[in-house]
Amino acid sequence: MKLREIAAILDATISCGAERLDNEVEMGYSSDLMSDVLTLDTDNLVLITGLVNLQAIRTAEMADIRAVVFVRNKKATEQMLELAQENGMCILESPYSLFKSSGLLFQAGLKPIY
Amino acid sequence: MKLTYNIQGGDFTHAGHPSSEVKKVLKQLGIEGKTIKNIVIALYEAEVNVVAHAWKGVVDVEIDENKITVLVNDEGPGIPDIDLAMQAGYSTASDKVREMGFGAGMGLPNIKKNTDELLIETEIGKGTKVKMVNYFS
Numbered sequence: 001m002k003l004r005e006i007a008a009i010l011d012a013t014i015s016c017g018a019e020r021l022d023n024e025v026e027m028g029y030s031s032d033l034m035s036d037v038l039t040l041d042t043d044n045l046v047l048i049t050g051l052v053n054l055q056a057i058r059t060a061e062m063a064d065i066r067a068v069v070f071v072r073n074k075k076a077t078e079q080m081l082e083l084a085q086e087n088g089m090c091i092l093e094s095p096y097s098l099f100k101s102s103g104l105l106f107q108a109g110l111k112p113i114y
Numbered sequence: 115m116k117l118t119y120n121i122q123g124g125d126f127t128h129a130g131h132p133s134s135e136v137k138k139v140l141k142q143l144g145i146e147g148k149t150i151k152n153i154v155i156a157l158y159e160a161e162v163n164v165v166a167h168a169w170k171g172v173v174d175v176e177i178d179e180n181k182i183t184v185l186v187n188d189e190g191p192g193i194p195d196i197d198l199a200m201q202a203g204y205s206t207a208s209d210k211v212r213e214m215g216f217g218a219g220m221g222l223p224n225i226k227k228n229t230d231e232l233l234i235e236t237e238i239g240k241g242t243k244v245k246m247v248n249y250f251s
């Protein structure tokens with residue numbers, strides 16, 4: 001699924017990486033627990049999270065995750081966006097809840113990891 | 115090649131900086147992506163452990179022809195029972211650490227999974243030394 005489609009489905013604002021919206025991701029993973037995200041072996045995925053802090057971006061960086069969706073209208077800080085930009089990530093901000101965002105993307109065919 | 119970084123306990127803002135730098139260096143050296151990911155995830159977990167559980171620490175990285183050796187030495191409370199700490203799910207993390215998205219008790223088992231060699235030495239009330247080695251395939 002293209003990041004562009006994900007943004008449309010989630011009614012999301014693109015706060016970083018607008019030039020990468022044609023990139024494809026195959027899978028999605030929803031978690032607020034970065035310890036958990038760091039155990040994943042997959043990397044071509046979008047992380048959907050309510051944890052809006054620098055460590056969410058750091059975790060994505062180390063895990064080679066290229067796109068992060070922040071839910072419930074939480075805004076990434078300047079510092080987070082800078083780090084995301086440096087690492088070539090796409091950051092989306094959706095008004096929907098973690099549950100609704102995950103459900104919509106699953107319904108649209110984004111694959112789960114487990 | 116040798117690299118050294120300092121880590122401050124409690125400083126979640128800078129946690130990940132050493133891992134990030136090491137990642138850049140390994141990329142430049144042309145190391146395979148999967149190997150880089152293993153190394154930086156293990157280092158990042160070890161860094162977060164210092165930030166979350168210890169007072170301060172130093173990261174020493176040595177990159178040779180065929181392997182990378184990463185030492186994360188901290189001054190901190192030490193680990194009373196390493197076997198217990200290695201178990202998935204065991205955590206003494208504070209609420210503050212949990213709010214940052216950590217403290218699931220998965221870090222040490224994940225370091226084990228992502229390294230070829232892991233050695234942990236600890237002294238109660240003094241600190242912990244984590245040695246991680248990964249070979250370049």
Ligand SMILES: Nc1ncnc2c1ncn2[C@@H]1O[C@H](COP(=O)(O)OP(=O)(O)OP(=O)(O)O)[C@@H](O)[C@H]1O
Binds near residue numbers: 191192193218220
């Ligand atoms: N450097 C350290 N100094 C003191 N105690 C440590 C250190 N590293 C780990 N520990 C102890 O071992 C436990 C397990 O560590 P582990 O990394 O597996 O989990 P965690 O840090 O609690 O959570 P997570 O890594 O999932 O975010 C910790 O909760 C802590 O009690």
Ligand SMILES: [Mg+2]
Binds near residue numbers: 159162217
């Ligand atoms: Mg840990």
